[in-house]
Amino acid sequence: MAKKEVAKVEDYRSLDNEALNQKISDEELRLKKTKFSHAVNPIENPLAIKTQRRAIARLKTEQRKRELGF
Numbered sequence: 001m002a003k004k005e006v007a008k009v010e011d012y013r014s015l016d017n018e019a020l021n022q023k024i025s026d027e028e029l030r031l032k033k034t035k036f037s038h039a040v041n042p043i044e045n046p047l048a049i050k051t052q053r054r055a056i057a058r059l060k061t062e063q064r065k066r067e068l069g070f
Contacts, residue, residue, distance in 0.1 A: 008055070012062045020066075024059045031056060 015023060031052045037043055 009058060009062070012059055015062075017063075017066065020059065020063055024056065024063065027052065027056045027059060 012020065012023075031049070034043065034049055034052060038046060038049065043049075
């Protein structure tokens, strides 16, 4: 399982700043839609919301690292 996450982090590192910002906004929009869909009609896998939140956190962490120059 850890290997899967490492691959995701490496994918995020390969993005340029503009693509990273676009990916963050896309993921946040997808999370909002999923939450709304879940409120109206329960989704099959509610853990998908947790997974999406964590993906956004990984993206924002990479963005912050770049701001700080790491």
